[in-house]
Amino acid sequence: MEAVTIKVEGMTCGGCVAGVTRVLKAVPGVQEVAVTLDPGEAKIAFDPVHTGVAALRAAIEGAGYDVAG
């Protein structure tokens, strides 16, 4: 298991947090997700055999948010 924290820009409310959480949990291999509004970030625990940071970033961007860094 690996863990990563990704900075997420553009979340403004609890609905955004729920949306980002939902798309991340839908990525195969993701085990745990904790999204916070302030600071805007997503902590994700995942199985590196099944997914990676690039896929996680793509999922966030696909939901309409910007990934910093």
Ligand SMILES: [Cu+2]
């Ligand atoms: Cu929102």
